Amino acid sequence: MTRKQKIWEYIQENTSNKPEGFTTSELVQVLGLVRSNVSKELNELVRENLLVKTSGRPVRYLLDEKNSAIQVKKGSMKELAPEIGESKQSEADVFEKIIGWKGSLKNQVDQAKAALLYPPHGLNTLITGPTGSGKTYFANAMYYFARNNQIIAADKPFTTFNCADYAHNPQLLMSHLFGYVRGSFTGAAEDKDGLIQEADGGMLFLDEVHRLPPEGQEMIFYFMDHGTYNRLGETVKTHHANVRLVCATTEDPESALLQTFVRRIPITIQMPSFKQRTMRERLQLLKHLLVIEANRIKKNIRLNEDVVQALLGSVTYGNVGQLKSNIQLVCAQGFLNSIQNKTEILITFAQLPPNIKEGLSLLANNRKELGELTKMLEPAMIVRPDNDMHVIDESGDYELPYNLYEIIGDKAAVLKSEGLDQSAINNFILTDINVHLKTFYQGAKKVQTENNLNEIVDQEIIDITRNIMQELETKYEYSIGSNFIYAMSLHISSFIKRLQSGQPLRAVSSDIVEMVKEYQLEQKIAEHIKALLEEHYHFPVPESEMYYLAILLVSLKTAPTSGKVGIVVAAHGKSTASSMVKVVEQLLSVDNLKAFDMSLDMSPQIAFQGICQEVKEIDHGNGVLLLVDMGSLSTFSDRLTASTGIQVKSLDMVTTAMVLEAARKTSLIDSDLTTIYKELREFNGYSRQIQIPEKKVVEPDKIVLGDKRKKIIIAICSTGKGTAERIKGILDQILVDNLIDDIGVVPLSVVGMEKEVRKLNTQYQIIAATGIAKPNIKVPFISLEDLLQGGGEKFIQMIENVGFPALKEAEALEKSDTLTEETAQQYLDQYFTFLNPHKIIKILWDYCNFIDRHSDFDFTNSMRISVIMHLGGAIERELLGSTLSISDEEGTTVEKNSNYKLIKQANEIIENTLNIKLSEAENFYIIKLFDTQIANA
DSSP states (O other): OOHHHHHHHHHHHHTTTOTTOBOHHHHHHHHTOOHHHHHHHHHHHHHTTSEEEOSSSSOOEEEOTTSGGGGOOTTOOTTSOOOTTTSOTTOOOGGGGSTTTTTTTHHHHHHHHHHHHSTTTOOOEEEEOOTTSSHHHHHHHHHHHHHHTTSSOTTSOEEEEEGGGGTTOHHHHHHHHHEEOTTSSTTOOSOEEOHHHHTTTSEEEEETGGGSOHHHHHHHHHHHHHSEEOOBTOSSOOEEOOOEEEEEESSOHHHHSOHHHHTTOOEEEEOOOGGGSOHHHHHHHHHHHHHHHHHHHTSEEEEEHHHHHHHHHTOSSSHHHHHHHHHHHHHHHHHHHTTTOSSEEEEOGGGSOHHHHHHHHHHHTOHHHHHHHHHHOOSEEEEOOOTTOOOOOOOOTTSOSSOHHHHHHHHHHHHHHTTOOHHHHHHHHHHHHHHHHHHHHHHHHTOOOTTTGGGTSOHHHHHHHHHHHHHHHHHSOOOOOTTHHHHHHHHHHHHHHHHHHTOOOOOOOHHHHHHHHTOHHHHHHHHHHHHHHHHHHOSOOOHHHHHHHHHHHHHTTSOOSSOOOEEEEEEESSSHHHHHHHHHHHHSOOOOEEEEEEOTTOOHHHHHHHHHHHHHHHOOSSOEEEEEOSGGGGGOHHHHHHHHSSOEEEEOSOOHHHHHHHHHHHTSTTOOHHHHHHHHHTOOOOOOOOOOOOOOOOOGGGSOTTOOSOEEEEEEESSSSTHHHHHHHHHHHHHHHTTOOSEEEEEEESTTHHHHHHHHHHHSEEEEEEESSOOSSSSOEEEHHHHHTTOHHHHHHHHHHTOTTHHHHHHHHHTOOOOOHHHHHHHHHHHOSSOOHHHHHHHHHHHHHHHHHHOSSOOOHHHHHHHHHHHHHHHHHHHHTOOOOOOHHHHHHHTTSTTHHHHHHHHHHHHHHHOOOOOHHHHHHHHHHHHHHHHHO
């Protein structure tokens, strides 16, 4: 019997005794269900006109006597709105209603059918896959398929049990599953059946089955073998049940489950992640979830193409479940903004939350997928309610336990009656929506896989940490926090790295020794961890490390008593610092991080004021650590201390690993700024088993002896933004791919280039250059065209040699004559975010052809690709409203240039076809681009 059936039948049977109706609390107490689930089902019964609810407080639910459904016979739910698989008895194959049943889920559907139809009683099944990939949904589909095909009787239940809910209390977990007898534990006043007996004749779904303790797994596989079991407190297995068992886990079964348990489950179904679905299926899933919301709102939902792309791109950790939650959030906001519209809600890109907006950029990183999606989309999507659409009933982590739209409507009415205007109502409720949803989905988002962590720490260390965690839970019954895996893995990795690099180990102060004595259990556990590490690595772990392990354990469950050291990450670029902070916040539960992104055109004084504000906000009384990338930011610490009165210490060359280590260290109890600063100065990353390729020997006459300046490559385009930033991204990736981490990339504008190069050359060692123009400095240079055309490997050779003979090879690359319209389109396709290269490449190619025909200079391939890339950036800037600016003096000179008239005529091609008029500032930079290219030809 489903949860909704249980509630419906109880109200039917007891209405005569409670004519005034039932409250949610009364039903929770009587039926022993979770309040949120009861509330959800009651509202569903109201929407189906089976119940009505009173307007007073407390809200009561009673039968809708005007509806014929009250005549439904006891135990029957045929008049209820049918779920999938219940719509028609002839629709036996409910799998055909699942998106992807002929595509990415074809093998999974075939496996499920084979397991259910296998004689005589089917096969037990294990469903694996990441969080939110649809394991619960698929298990429900298996149940309805079995029921519709008379494999399971129609009155037999689908029973769900999440093993994670009781993972820290094995006795309670076992009593829920198998039942118990009177006196088996404190509070067991009478015998009680468990879920296995309740599921007799039906299907039992064990979610997060890896959280079953070993003894529980043993009892389950004994039940699989014999069909008998004993309740808690019994010694003889005398109870029988016929149950089809479906289990699910997010973990690798080979390592997370007993092998004896896994061997008894012959069918393993692997659910694909959202990214493994085809783009067509992802779009179908989005439409399907939007229809569900349209049915709830009873209005059409209209959304633009960029909103669809942002929603699909926003799925980063929770797969289909996350998409579902993001859709619910934006629909709730759209519902509020369109509350006066009786027929439709409008969702625009501007109203999306920042994390969902970011999905558009994330999707754009994969140009192939974006291209596929673009072909399937219209400028606007309209989703209408579909009362014939049936949805498999599931109680997933991403299903709201209440009707959000009812809450919004009720609150809006109350606020309006109190005299608030629409703007104030919107602000009030939007804040409420975000708080509710953030709280509700926080638990789902915490289910992070190891994918992020094992990019930083060896999997071996993660496995060791998992073993430590299991021992702490079983041997010491020690409470483990949600971030234990991350914190302990990083701690062990950092310790091993120090040993590998030969750095001196930290001395232990007498204060720390005395403090650890107050935590005897943690000290005992730390000694045990020390022994486990010695056994695994076969080297002695010093006594000092035991104290630091104890401090870590205490810190993971105790907030620092003297205030954490604050951390501000500041870096050049639109989102460099924010990205690093976001990763760390996802990995560790920390609240002492701030990010400051310094755009390339921001003055140091403005940056100082912004960072000053961040320092004030994040200081908890123990000082602030400023982590920066380079340049003027590294000089701010003393000024910040003087300006704010807060002690600030600064470290440059910040990396994500450094931010992680800083966050980890500042979370330790009684950590102080000076100690953390000193230790981070010696931090060289976490222990990783990477084979570093041998460096080529550089001849002495090819380098400046004793030059200790940081090495940089300069990336040159017409503005220093746009294309130059993309060149920087390309070079950064090339350097990472070749394991070169001691060379920076600085974007430059061609305007004032020589002056800026001379300035940079006093601070850094410029070892190479690339872009649209060659600077007047004797370093290897590769043109933008050849870099985009796959010259990365050649460029790396030039960097490693740091020798001038490589200049001839670079010059040879520049003379390539293989540029075609198709090649140019590929460049745009790979390096621009919002443009559709298929639509604009011909326009830009025609633009270059016009210049070529009407100019008297040699229009080279290098010049053509530079112009195309620059124009792509100019068009994107116009579309995003982020246009360039020039000084009055530069504005007066642009019209005097000999190429100005030609550029204006060529611009008409863009204006007539795209209805985009380029500004005088853009014209100035296009002319500078031509002047520089001609001068260097």
